[in-house]
Every structure is written in structure tokens, then in C-alpha cells.
Amino acid sequence: MSSLYIHVPFCRRKCPYCDFFSVAATPAHLEAYADLLAAQLRWVPREGFFHGPLATVFFGGGTPSLLSAQAVGAVLAAAAQYLGIAAQAEISLEANPGTLDPRTLSGYRAAGVNRLSLGVQSLDAESLQRLGRLHGPAEARRAVAEARAAGFDSLSLDLMFALPGQSLEGLERDIDAFLALEPDHLSCYGLSIEEHTSFHQACARGELLLPDEDTYAAAFNLVHARLTVAGFEHYEISNYARPGHFCRHNQVYWQRRPYLGIGAGAHSFRDRGWGERWAVEGDLEEFRRRLEAGRNPSDLLETFERQGAMAETLYLGLRTRAGVEIAEFQRRFGCTPAQAFPQALRRIASHLRPEPGRLCLGVDGWLLYDHLIEAFF
Ligand code: SF4
Structure with a gap:
């Protein structure tokens, strides 16, 4: 699917x-x-x-x-x-x-x-x-x-x-x-x-x-x-x-699953390797020209390394009430979030909502979200 x-x-x-x-x-x-x-x-x-x-x-x-x-x-x-x-x-x-x-x-x-x-x-x-x-x-x-x-x-x-x-x-x-x-x-x-x-x-x-x-x-x-x-x-x-x-x-x-984006200005995410982001330029003429020439209108924008993929998985997941499942993260990346980002986890610790096996921000953490996730970059 x-x-x-x-x-x-x-x-x-x-x-x-x-x-x-x-x-x-x-x-x-x-x-x-x-x-x-x-x-x-x-x-x-x-x-x-x-x-x-x-x-x-x-x-x-x-x-x-x-x-x-x-x-x-x-x-x-x-x-x-x-x-x-x-x-x-x-x-x-x-x-x-x-x-x-x-x-x-x-x-x-x-x-x-x-x-x-x-x-x-x-x-x-x-x-x-x-x-x-x-x-x-x-x-x-x-x-x-x-x-x-x-x-x-x-x-x-x-x-x-x-x-x-x-x-x-x-x-x-x-x-x-x-x-x-x-x-x-x-x-x-x-x-x-x-x-x-x-x-x-x-x-x-x-x-x-x-x-x-x-x-x-x-x-x-x-x-x-x-x-x-x-x-x-x-x-x-x-x-x-x-x-x-x-x-x-x-x-x-938010779950960092793949999707295809079509149309001028659309982004796509592929799950090849640690993930790739593709984008169609926001230029309608170029979009038309490429399609008429039988060319891919998307260009590769970003190839993720493991560290970037882990960071993105965490800060996207933390946007949601369900948060990030720690066992699933470990299965995917071979380490826990705390092992990968010890400082960042310390920074968000007081804003986490208690939830067994998951990392979830509380509502007060969401209010500070932009500030808190800086620690993952
Ligand atoms: S200008 Fe922006 S906010 Fe206004 S309708 Fe268009 S996309 Fe929506």
C-alpha cells in the first residue's frame, strides 16, 4: 500500500x-x-x-x-x-x-x-x-x-x-x-x-x-x-x-513512510537506503517541458545517512500523540533513541508524557516543539 x-x-x-x-x-x-x-x-x-x-x-x-x-x-x-x-x-x-x-x-x-x-x-x-x-x-x-x-x-x-x-x-x-x-x-x-x-x-x-x-x-x-x-x-x-x-x-x-508527490512543487519520499527526498521544481513551464520530453520531472534533493534518518524518525514521530515506539526504532536502526541522541533525550525528558515503550511529548512539549527538536540536529 x-x-x-x-x-x-x-x-x-x-x-x-x-x-x-x-x-x-x-x-x-x-x-x-x-x-x-x-x-x-x-x-x-x-x-x-x-x-x-x-x-x-x-x-x-x-x-x-x-x-x-x-x-x-x-x-x-x-x-x-x-x-x-x-x-x-x-x-x-x-x-x-x-x-x-x-x-x-x-x-x-x-x-x-x-x-x-x-x-x-x-x-x-x-x-x-x-x-x-x-x-x-x-x-x-x-x-x-x-x-x-x-x-x-x-x-x-x-x-x-x-x-x-x-x-x-x-x-x-x-x-x-x-x-x-x-x-x-x-x-x-x-x-x-x-x-x-x-x-x-x-x-x-x-x-x-x-x-x-x-x-x-x-x-x-x-x-x-x-x-x-x-x-x-x-x-x-x-x-x-x-x-x-x-x-x-x-x-x-509523520511515520516517515514513502509517498509519491506529483505536480509542480511536489515532494516525494522514497525508502531506498536510509531514505531519499525528491522534488519537482515549482516551475510550471519546466514541469511541462520535462514531461513533454519524456523526462522525470523530479530531482533528487536529499539522500539520508543513518544519523539523519534516526533524527527525522524521532522528531516527526514526536509530533504525534502515539509518539515513537522504542522497540520498533531499535529494530530499524540497531540502537535506542537514548543511545543515538543522549543529549537531546535529556533535553526533552521533562516534557515527555509517561507511556510504556514509547517516547511521546506531552501538550506542554508540543508547545515548545520547535525549540526542543533543535537538539536532534
Ligand atoms: S495563497 Fe496560500 S493560504 Fe491563500 S489559498 Fe493559496 S495556498 Fe492557501
Whole structure:
């Protein structure tokens, strides 16, 4: 069983906080891009390193919901033809509430998509406007209702916190509004200011009022407390799910299992040796040229040594509630995490949650995650 990530690097317009590779596109561009994705899939079996059937497929972006239902169906048909899709496969698509309508949603469902991830971010009109989103709260609520009506019984919503000017009371109101929509899964991210974004420039000019560290921590803890009381399992730093609704695709990344990424800007991970990371350049013209010339659009980015593979296994696993199974780590690498990284283990020791046979960070450790994992590099 294996996993496929399909990158769709198009957005209607750039959100002021986003540093992902994405460009504007006409419907003709989008149709042509779907043909290129199918062409890359046709090419994969010839290379022979990646085999189906696919247990998970994930359309991410960018804004995959700019693709028509026909285009999504055509890419999935190519995936089924060249790799095979398992009967119970999880097929996710990220969607922007401002780009959806009932016909497209029903079309996605009919094409085989069975999990929708809606980039709602907030249900507060002012916050959405400040984030430069295409939608307001009414469009987000309508998208949720229309997705349910189209037959999506696995629905994830993105929620952003630590927004400029957001109080804890405001965040609490937002969480309540999200819960009222009865999602099956929530991805919750604190706003981070990335270089080369409009928000970064606004910050430098002193125009954005951002929360300090203590307020950020209070917001993170508030999200955790409210969602766990509401019956969601906090199963990864940024992800919460009702029973049976963990994102199977993202677990592949955290467990450092192989996956194929297709499309301009997509990454792949191969389990050859201690692991290899491959990437398709985020250049649409080059992507087209290579495929038309019958060449592999991916380039080798990184070959892991044993030490790097051990470090990555640990810091990815520590993102999850299940953590890292010590016996499995030892079977794979011939030593325990404490033997491989004695200093790093000492550094995280006071943030570990007691769990026999496993290394798992507690919620306070997740809050310090970026700082704690520095010890593994
Ligand atoms: S829609 Fe998503 S990917 Fe596109 S610019 Fe906004 S945040 Fe970035």
C-alpha cells in the first residue's frame, strides 16, 4: 500500500500571510495542468520505484478546488490505471470555501473524493477580511452544509489562532462557532509570519498587532482544552479528530513512510537506503517541458545517512500523540533513541508524557516543539 500527494499550485489570489508557491490560473491552465498530472502518473510505473495500490491520495495546494470535478476525476482515473487505488482508500481534497458550489462538490464526491478539508481559518468576519480570504463566515457555513449535502461524511476544517488583534475571548467565540458546524476533524494552526509575505512587511512597519509568547501559549492551550472536552483527540500538534477520522495520509509523513508527490512543487519520499527526498521544481513551464520530453520531472534533493534518518524518525514521530515506539526504532536502526541522541533525550525528558515503550511529548512539549527538536540536529 502506498500514498500519493497531488500538488495544485494555483490560487485565485495570494493571501497576505502565505509563502507557498502558487500562481493565478485561467480555466484553460487548470485543464492543461490536469493533463500534465495524468502524464506524470503514466510515467511513474516505468521508473519502477513506486507501486500501488494507493491507500491514500491527497490533493493539496494552493487551491485544489479550483480544479473542475472532471479534472479531478481524470487525475484519479489515471492514478487508478497506472498505480491502482485500494477499495477503502482515503481520498482527500483541500478546498477553499470561496471556490465551491453544490455541483462541483457532488462532482468531486462522484469522482471518488471521500474526505474534504475546508480552509475556513476563522468564522469571524473581521479576521477573515484581515487574512485576505476570499470568503466570509456565511460562505464558510454554506460550504460546510453543501459538502454534507453532497455526501462528504469526513469533513475537516482549518482553524487559525493567534491572529492579529484576536483576544482569547474572540478565539473562544471562534472555536464555539467551529464546533457548531460539527466537523469530524480540525487542523489548528497559529499564524506565523513568514519572510517575503505582505504580513512580514506589515509587521516590519509595526502595522500588525501580534500576540506575545504568553498569549500564543494561552491560545494553543485554549484550543486544546476546548476541543478535547468536545470529544476530539489531539493526535498531532496541529490536528484533532473525532474517533475514526484521523487523516491517514498525513500519518504517512509523520511515520516517515514513502509517498509519491506529483505536480509542480511536489515532494516525494522514497525508502531506498536510509531514505531519499525528491522534488519537482515549482516551475510550471519546466514541469511541462520535462514531461513533454519524456523526462522525470523530479530531482533528487536529499539522500539520508543513518544519523539523519534516526533524527527525522524521532522528531516527526514526536509530533504525534502515539509518539515513537522504542522497540520498533531499535529494530530499524540497531540502537535506542537514548543511545543515538543522549543529549537531546535529556533535553526533552521533562516534557515527555509517561507511556510504556514509547517516547511521546506531552501538550506542554508540543508547545515548545520547535525549540526542543533543535537538539536532534
Ligand atoms: S489559498 Fe492557501 S495556498 Fe493559496 S495563497 Fe491563500 S493560504 Fe496560500
